[in-house]
Amino acid sequence: MPLIFCGLLAACSSGLDGLPPLSSASSDYVLQPGDKLEIGVQSITDATGTYELDGNGKVSLPLLQDLQLGGLTLRAAERAIADGYREGGMLNNPVVTVQPAELRPFYVIGEVNRPGEYPYRQGMTILSAVAAAGGYTYRAHEREVEVVRSVDGRDVRMRAGEDVTIQPGDRIRIYERWF
Template sequence: MINVMKAVKILAIVITLLWIGCIGNVVAAEAGESALGPGDALRVFVYGHPDMTTETKVSETGKITFPLLGEIVVDGLTPSAAERKIANLLESRDILRKPQVMIVTASLQSQMVSVLGNVRNQGRYPIEGKRSLTEILAMAGGVVPEGGELVVLIRADGNKFIKEVIDIQEMVRAGDLSPDLIIQSNDFIYVERAPRFYIYGEVQRAGAYRLERNMTVIQALSVGGGLTQRGTERGLKIQRRDTEGNLQIFAPKSSDLVQPDDVIYIKESLF
């Protein structure tokens, strides 16, 4: 009998310590909590009252159903604020004295961000707590080799949309993470394809190639393997569209910068 009582006391102490640990983790994370919304799956615990343990989902109207309390509006509240609201309701209605409520978010379907474009795994991702742009890109598997350095972020602001273009490579080069924005629910992230140029004619490897930053014409020729024996730089031409879409054809210098979608053509030498 004494051993049974000791076991019960030890179990009670363990449960209390676990509860305190959970409460401590929740308090520490509260500053970075995401607000609850329709579709979020929750588990609600009341310390010392396992019969009140409830698994519920936030309805389209932003409510959950809880034993003895009925429907409770939690839309827009953080889990910690929802805990306090439930505890206050239990106490104000003389159901429990000083109840300790804990909410565990099984899934936050209302806090999602869309990631598309040239990433390894396109899709919708949950944002629990504060997540930066680079963290979300990492969750999506990172940028694929065909991806570019520019990331487009579109965010709703009331009745309008705001577009931000973030240069990831420049951010890293400058060592300035201020452009690494904190992502919000329903943000849309699109990773652009890397710019390309095209080279054909008397080169070793004609084709389409990734345009590196500040690439010159001579560097572009080297990417194509250089000229063939019949090729000549005197016959080098570039086809380029201007801002109005008109095609321009001109003879560039070897030090000129190549622009996105340029077509470099190497003519055959006549001698």
């Protein structure tokens, strides 16, 4: 009988056991394929515009082809573009600005009223993502959720509380509670 009870308790696990916690500390946004950027290059009006990172995290600007921006922060992307124009001998002192035009959406699945894809807004937390998805269902395990995030090209699964800041492209899973 005790063995059956232990088996039932194990079946009621949320699936979060053993997952590392996701830090609530905010970090600089790292560009990834699919991000749309507003890029401005002083002195090259044709270079100013909206660009989307391709599947490899690269972008082609006038006079600069296949520039790798995926994996860089916004400030590092500005430096990479400026270096490309400087090293190509096109500009002596390039002034470059890079701002997000449209970031990847995030996804919420599991015990929410409207699972799906949602547009990302700066500073969103797990709680605001759940609110965008119509709130928790009555069966939701509200204290901790699973977040799947791409880090260095691979998916990392972490557990997080409601106050943790999410990033574009995050996949948030709300588990069902059993008791």
